[in-house]
Amino acid sequence: MKIALNITKTIQDLLLGFMPEGTASILAMVIIALIYLAIFSVAGLMLVLVERKVAAWFQLRIGPNRVGPWGLLQTMADALKLVSKELTGTVKADMFLYNLAPYFVIVSSLMALAVFPFTQEFQAFDINIGIFFLIAISSIGVIGILLGGYASNNKFALIGAMRSGVQTISYELSVGLSLLTMILITGSLQLSEIVEVQKNGWLIVQGHIPAVIAFMIYMIAGTAETNRAPFDMVEAESELGAGFHTEYSGMKFAYFFLAEFINMFIIAAVAATVFFGGWLSPFGITDSIPWLGVFWFLGKTFALVFLMMWFRWTFPRLRVDQLLTLEWKYLLPLNLLNIVLMALIVWLGLTIQL
Amino acid sequence: MDTNSANSNLKSEDYFINMGPQHPATHGVLRLLLTIDGEIIKKVEPDLGYIHRSIEKMCERDSYQQIVHLTDRMDYLSSHINNEAVCLTVENALELEVPERVKVIRTIIGELTRIASHCLWWGVMGMDVGALTTYFYGFRDREMINDIFEETCGARLTMNYNIPGGLMFDIHPNFVKRTKDFVAHFKTKIPEYDKLLTNNVIFQKRMKGVGILSKEDAISFGASGPVARGSGYSCDVRKYHSYSALDKVTFNEALKSDGDSLARYEVRIQEMWESLSIIEQLIDNIPEGEHKIATNAVIKLPKGEFYQKVETARGELGVFIHSTGTKNPYRLKFRSPGFSNLSLLNHIAVGGKIGDLVASMATLDLVIPDIDR
Amino acid sequence: MSYFGDIYKGIKTLLSGMSVTGKVFLNNKNNAITQQYPDNRETLKMFDRFRGEVVMPHNENNEHRCTGCQKCEIACPNGTIEIIWDRQVDPETGKKKKMIDQHIYHLGMCTMCGLCIEACPTDAILWAQNYENSVFDRTSLTKVLNQPGSKIMPGVED
Numbered sequence: 001m002k003i004a005l006n007i008t009k010t011i012q013d014l015l016l017g018f019m020p021e022g023t024a025s026i027l028a029m030v031i032i033a034l035i036y037l038a039i040f041s042v043a044g045l046m047l048v049l050v051e052r053k054v055a056a057w058f059q060l061r062i063g064p065n066r067v068g069p070w071g072l073l074q075t076m077a078d079a080l081k082l083v084s085k086e087l088t089g090t091v092k093a094d095m096f097l098y099n100l101a102p103y104f105v106i107v108s109s110l111m112a113l114a115v116f117p118f119t120q121e122f123q124a125f126d127i128n129i130g131i132f133f134l135i136a137i138s139s140i141g142v143i144g145i146l147l148g149g150y151a152s153n154n155k156f157a158l159i160g161a162m163r164s165g166v167q168t169i170s171y172e173l174s175v176g177l178s179l180l181t182m183i184l185i186t187g188s189l190q191l192s193e194i195v196e197v198q199k200n201g202w203l204i205v206q207g208h209i210p211a212v213i214a215f216m217i218y219m220i221a222g223t224a225e226t227n228r229a230p231f232d233m234v235e236a237e238s239e240l241g242a243g244f245h246t247e248y249s250g251m252k253f254a255y256f257f258l259a260e261f262i263n264m265f266i267i268a269a270v271a272a273t274v275f276f277g278g279w280l281s282p283f284g285i286t287d288s289i290p291w292l293g294v295f296w297f298l299g300k301t302f303a304l305v306f307l308m309m310w311f312r313w314t315f316p317r318l319r320v321d322q323l324l325t326l327e328w329k330y331l332l333p334l335n336l337l338n339i340v341l342m343a344l345i346v347w348l349g350l351t352i353q354l
Numbered sequence: 355m356d357t358n359s360a361n362s363n364l365k366s367e368d369y370f371i372n373m374g375p376q377h378p379a380t381h382g383v384l385r386l387l388l389t390i391d392g393e394i395i396k397k398v399e400p401d402l403g404y405i406h407r408s409i410e411k412m413c414e415r416d417s418y419q420q421i422v423h424l425t426d427r428m429d430y431l432s433s434h435i436n437n438e439a440v441c442l443t444v445e446n447a448l449e450l451e452v453p454e455r456v457k458v459i460r461t462i463i464g465e466l467t468r469i470a471s472h473c474l475w476w477g478v479m480g481m482d483v484g485a486l487t488t489y490f491y492g493f494r495d496r497e498m499i500n501d502i503f504e505e506t507c508g509a510r511l512t513m514n515y516n517i518p519g520g521l522m523f524d525i526h527p528n529f530v531k532r533t534k535d536f537v538a539h540f541k542t543k544i545p546e547y548d549k550l551l552t553n554n555v556i557f558q559k560r561m562k563g564v565g566i567l568s569k570e571d572a573i574s575f576g577a578s579g580p581v582a583r584g585s586g587y588s589c590d591v592r593k594y595h596s597y598s599a600l601d602k603v604t605f606n607e608a609l610k611s612d613g614d615s616l617a618r619y620e621v622r623i624q625e626m627w628e629s630l631s632i633i634e635q636l637i638d639n640i641p642e643g644e645h646k647i648a649t650n651a652v653i654k655l656p657k658g659e660f661y662q663k664v665e666t667a668r669g670e671l672g673v674f675i676h677s678t679g680t681k682n683p684y685r686l687k688f689r690s691p692g693f694s695n696l697s698l699l700n701h702i703a704v705g706g707k708i709g710d711l712v713a714s715m716a717t718l719d720l721v722i723p724d725i726d727r
Numbered sequence: 728m729s730y731f732g733d734i735y736k737g738i739k740t741l742l743s744g745m746s747v748t749g750k751v752f753l754n755n756k757n758n759a760i761t762q763q764y765p766d767n768r769e770t771l772k773m774f775d776r777f778r779g780e781v782v783m784p785h786n787e788n789n790e791h792r793c794t795g796c797q798k799c800e801i802a803c804p805n806g807t808i809e810i811i812w813d814r815q816v817d818p819e820t821g822k823k824k825k826m827i828d829q830h831i832y833h834l835g836m837c838t839m840c841g842l843c844i845e846a847c848p849t850d851a852i853l854w855a856q857n858y859e860n861s862v863f864d865r866t867s868l869t870k871v872l873n874q875p876g877s878k879i880m881p882g883v884e885d
Contacts, residue, residue, distance in 0.1 A: 057755035058748045059490040062763070155371050159393070159708070229484055230556055238482045239708050241377060314550070314748045315741065316557045317484025319709040320393055330734065420804035423840035487748055494760050501774075508776040508854065514840045522845055526776065550747045555737035651798070651846075 033114075040113055040262060045075040047261040050302075051309055058313040085250035090153040093247065097151035102248065102255035104144025109262040112137045116269050117192050119279040119293025130191035131183065134270060135176050138225060141259065142168035145227075145234065148256070149244035160243030163320055164234040167224060170327040171231075174221035177335040181214040181342045182207065182274050185351060195278040201354035202277040208352055210342040215275050217331050217338070222267035223308055224323070226260060230315035233323060268304035269297075276300045368396065375404045381478065382722030384696075386711075393707045398700040406726040413686040418444050418518055418653040421686065426512035428690065429724035431471040432666040434503075435464050437516040442597055443662040443673045444518040447655045454599070455643040456520045461599040462533065462636050463503070463515065464664075465629040469540065470499040471667035472622050472629075475719045479619065480551050482716035483560050483709075488551055495543050498536045502529065518653055520646025533637050537630055544626055552623065561616035565702040565714030568613055575701065576694035579669025580625060581718055584618035586611035591665035603635045615710075618717040652681050668692055668719055692724040773856040778839040781808075781832050782855040783872035790880040791873055793851035795827040799843035807836045808843055827873060834860060835868035849883050 011031055015024035049064065049072065056063025064071035089098060115130045117123040127133050142164060149161020183189060185207050186197045197203070204211045224231035235243035245256045272278060277300075279293030286292040318326065345351060373386040383404035389397040409428060413421045418440075425436035438460050445452060477492025500510040506526040507515040515522055551557050567577070572585040582589045590607040592600045608624035610617035655677035663672040669691025676685040695718045703711040751758055762771070773779065785791050795812040809831040817824040830852075844852055852872065862868060 054752070055486075057752050059487050060494055060751060060755075060758050060760045061490065062759050062761055065763075155369070159371075162392075229486075232484065236484070236709070238484065239712050310745060310748065310752075313487045314745050315485060316480065316551070316554060316560060317709070318556055319560055319707055321707065322556075322559055334734075416804055419802065419842060420840075423804060423838060423842065426840075490760070491751075497760060504777060505774040506776065508774070508778040508841065509839060512839070514842075517845070522841060523776075526774075546747055549743050551744070553740045554744050555740045558740075 036113055037110065040110060040265075041258065043265070044258045044261045045079055047265060047305070048078075048257070049075045050305070051261070054306065054309045055313050058310075079254060082254040083251055087250045087252060088247075089249075090247050093153045094151040097147045098247075099252070101144045101148030101151060102252045102259075104147065105141050105259040106144075106255040106262075108137050108140035108144065109259045109266060112266045113262070115191055116273065116297075117195055117278055118297050120290050122279075122291075122294065123192060126190065126192050128188075128190045130194070131179055131189045131270075131274070134266070135172070135179070138175075138263070138266065139168070139172055141263065144259075145244050148248065152244075152247035154247045156240045156242075157244050157246045160234045160236070160240050160246070163236075164227065164244060166320070167227070167231065167233055167323060170324055171221045171224040171331075174217055174327060174331045174335055175225055177332070177339060178214040178218040178221065179270070179274060181210060181335070181339050184339070184342045184346050185211075191273055191278070194274060195280060198277040198280055201352060202275065202280070204275045206351045206353065207342060207345065210338050210345060211275065213334065213338050214342070215271065217335055218271055218275070219304070219307065221327075221331060222271065223311055224327075226263040226267055226308075228260070228264065228308060229312040230317050231323060232312075232317060233320050236317060264305055264308055265301065268301045268308065271304050272297060272300035276304075381720055384720065384722045384725070386699075388708075388711070390708065395703050395706055395708065395711055398703045398711065400696055400699060402696075402726055404726065405723050407723075409727045410686055410688060414682055414684070417681050418655065418683070421683070422516060422518070423512070423514040425688075426514055427723060428688065428727055429666055429668060429671070429692065429721045430511055431474060431721055432464075432467050432668065433511060434460075434467040434513050434515060435664055435666040436671060437514060438464060438598065439662060439664040439666075439671050439673045441516040441518050442664065443660050443675055444653065444655065446662055447658070447660040447675065447677065448518070448649070448653070450519060450647065450649070452520050452647060453643045453645075454641040456645060457599040458602075458636050458640050459521060459525055459645075460516065461603075462633055462640075463506075464598070465632045466499050466502060466533070466536075468629050468667045469626050470496045470503075471719075472626050473499070475622060475667075475716075476547060476551070479716045482712050483557060485551060485554075485557070488547075491543075491547070491550070495536075495540055498532075498539065502532045502536065505529065505532065517646065519649040520644070522646075524645040525640075530637060530640070533633065537633055537637070540626075540630060544623065547623065552619070558616065560709070560713055561614065561619055561717075563614050563616075564706060564710045565615045565717065566613050567698060567702050569611075571698065571701060572613070575698040577669070577698055578691050578694065579665065579667070580608070580618055580621040581669065581695045581698075583608055584610050584621045584717075585613035589670070591663050591670050595663060597662070597664060599636060600632075603632045605632050615714050615717045622719070654679060654681050655683070663689070666691060668721065668724065669695060688727060690724045690727060692718075692720050692722075696720055696725055773858055775856065777854065777856045777858070778841060779855045779857045780834055780860055780870075781837065781843065781852050781872065783830060783852050785874055785877055786880065789874055789877045791851055791877050792849045792880050792883045793827050793830055793873060794849055794879060794883060795825045796848065798846040798848060799852060802842040802846035804840065804842065805836045805838060807833045807838075809833075826879060830872040832870045832872050833868065834870060835865055851883075 012024055012028040015027055053063040064074035067073040067077045112134050114125040115123070115127055115133055145164040146161045149157040149164065182203050185203055186194045188194060200206065204215055227234045245253055248256060279297040281287065281292065281296050368389045369391065371388040371390055373388055375383040375385040385401040385404065387399040387401060388395060407427070409424050412424055416424065422437050422440050425440050426433040428436055473492045473496040477489035480488025503513055504510045506529050507513040567585045569586045572582045572587045577587070578589055586609060588607055588609055593607050605628045608621045608628060610621050655675065657679040658677060660675045660677065661672060663670050670689065671691055672689030674687040674689070675683045678684045699715060699718065702714050706714070783791050783793060795810055797810050800808045800810050810827055811829040811831065812825055812827045814823045815826045816822070844854060
């Protein structure tokens with residue numbers, strides 16, 4: 001059986017049969033967007049479930065086990081509950097910005113999903129500046145958080161939003177620079193090409209020492225980007241109640257919540273693509289079956305997601321000034337050194353090619 | 355307004371934040387009125403009274419046996435020690451000498467209470483600085499102590515096991531075995547606590563040099579317990595005014611001189627080790643004998659004023675009874691450790707960040723019903 | 728070099744912290760300390776001294792041990808116990824004797840301090856180990872402990 005992996009092309013060809021080309025490509029994009037939206041809102045919910053289960057197992061608990069077999073439908077039920085809940089808010093909130101904020105957050109995280117190669121050719125949008133696009137898109141999310149905190153007319157939310165601004169602006173640098181380190185090896189920003197390059201060994205092997213350092217910096221900064229513990233200054237429930245989304249309820253809150261989990265998936269997926277060979281199987285053991293690439297990609301991503309959950313359920317939270325100290329005094333200088341090191345290694349041809 | 359001098363007329367106002375009475379970090383119904391400048395705390399004003407139940411006034415109505423159960427509801431995490439304080443005061447006033455067995459059992463259960471309280475504090479401490487998992491690990495170990503209490507006293511939290519003149523009933527046959535099991539179990543768990551939280555670099559950075567309280571300030575604010583001992587003020591009532599069987603055991607007073615949040619934290623961890631050692635010294639030789647001595651059904655204290663202090667998990671709890679010779683106290687006053695410890699919050703939190711305030715408050719180990727009574 | 732030393736030490740402490748939670752995670756099947764409460768009603772057994780609620784045991788002849796001395800009523804700090812009593816002629820001795828009509832127990836006001844049971848000279852009231860005491864109507868928390876038509880057990884004196 002041949003599974004058509006290039007979904008964009010398949011759908012477009014199908015539509016071209018009975019409509020003009022322009023309409024067909026627009027319609028194809030809409031259809032793909034809807035498919036992604038459906039898949040990833042469900043996947044986001046499943047991630048929430050995984051998080052809750054993992055948290056329970058770290059914390060000597062059982063976790064959700066009531067709704068559906070082994071509690072598998074728990075988050076579905078939660079989502080239904082959130083949809084049916086009343087949307088409350090403060091009286092003097094800036095209603096326009098207040099309502100706009102959740103969409104900024106959720107849209108930016110869904111947009112980033114478009115560029116991931118799930119397996120060979122299974123990619124919605126193979127843009128030639130893939131990594132750059134990802135970094136740019138993920139910066140938009142913070143505007144939503146800032147707006148949400150500012151517009152909801154709550155003092156805790158405002159402090160949360162201020163912290164969020166400080167945090168994201170700082171850690172963007174580290175995310176960008178650590179990915180840039182790896183770009184030095186691949187020489188391309190296109191995600192499909194980055195995966196192609198790794199057929200000679202995953203980049204974390206090819207780039208050895210600087211790649212491992214870059215990976216560690218990326219994971220730290222990536223955790224900070226998603227505002228998760230130990231960098232959850234934005235929410236910091238023991239300090240700020242619920243932080244920037246204190247005044248959100250119902251579906252608007254669910255957007256923030258879902259966006260956090262999709263962002264986590266994105267950060268892990270970028271790491272899997274750039275450092276661990278994306279959909280490539282280890283040692284090419286399943287190269288003959290292309291669709292298994294999806295399995296490898298998701299497997300690597302979930303391993304990294306699990307790592308981020310492990311961080312969250314182990315570490316205490318940093319203080320806001322220590323957060324900045326970590327970024328500007330440790331991660332950034334190390335990152336810059338690391339780039340030079342990587343450049344030297346690439347220049348001298350010291351990369352490990354399998 | 356004159357537009358030319360608009361800049362000089364710019365008014366800046368303080369940014370107030372109401373932390374509590376329903377806030378996850380205040381451990382109950384404490385309200386803190388914070389004045390902040392960005393992230394920096396300028397002033398902390400605790401606002402009390404949300405859980406005031408006039409326990410002291412109720413004590414004036416009750417007989418001396420009945421007073422004991424009210425003290426369960428003050429500092430509910432060291433309820434046994436509170437009970438003991440009242441019982442000791444009444445026994446001293448009556449000049450009753452309770453049997454050795456009672457003294458030893460009281461001490462063992464008191465130290466178990468202290469460990470249970472510190473377990474809960476450790477869990478919540480981790481939660482306040484953002485490590486949510488510590489809460490469950492702390493509760494896992496506290497649960498074992500609660501089971502010991504439930505088997506012997508019949509209740510997990512508000513035990514009311516002491517009565518003036520001894521104990522309500524004898525210890526359960528399983529008590530000794532369960533306690534030994536717990537001691538063996540907990541000795542493997544404190545190093546785990548250290549690995550998970552104490553040694554963690556983030557935690558160390560959060561706690562070191564934060565919320566500094568000097569020894570002089572600790573004394574002048576009337577701090578007691580681990581808060582004062584973290585500042586190098588040696589004030590363990592168990593050492594200086596030994597009561598029950600504490601004079602038969604050897605233990606070190608946990609003392610640190612840094613006065614910061616980390617010192618207060620380490621003092622409590624150290625106290626858990628000391629309590630374990632006290633329990634170990636006593637558990638194997640609980641003397642045989644009666645579990646109480648008979649008192650009159652209606653206890654009348656002689657005329658006069660009586661004071662007894664004990665060391666609860668939070669510090670020095672004093673019970674002052676003014677008796678006019680009737681079956682009720684004329685006036686009963688509790689000197690609760692939490693109230694004095696809370697009073698120094700403003701002193702140690704000003705100048706720090708919001709995160710520091712939460713962390714320092716966690717190291718004060720406040721129990722709000724103890725403060726409000 | 729303390730800069731890099733700090734980084735090394737920091738990472739080491741973080742990893743050792745992760746090893747603690749990691750061990751718990753791997754052993755999660757045996758470790759769970761939570762109970763699935765309503766499901767384990769059959770196996771859930773309270774300790775025999777557990778203070779659930781005050782009950783008055785009756786024997787098979789519908790006889791209890793309460794003499795109506797009211798010591799429990801006096802001992803109670805909250806007015807939880809009310810005893811309605813009467814002087815009736817004892818059929819055996821023919822003398823007038825204090826007998827309870829109703830031993831009323833307000834569970835809603837009880838703080839489970841145990842002073843009444845300590846005070847009882849005839850062990851007429853005891854702790855029951857039941858733990859599901861919530862009801863929909865507050866009035867049903869007021870209980871009459873002696874069963875209707877019950878008598879005092881012969882031979883029980885103050």
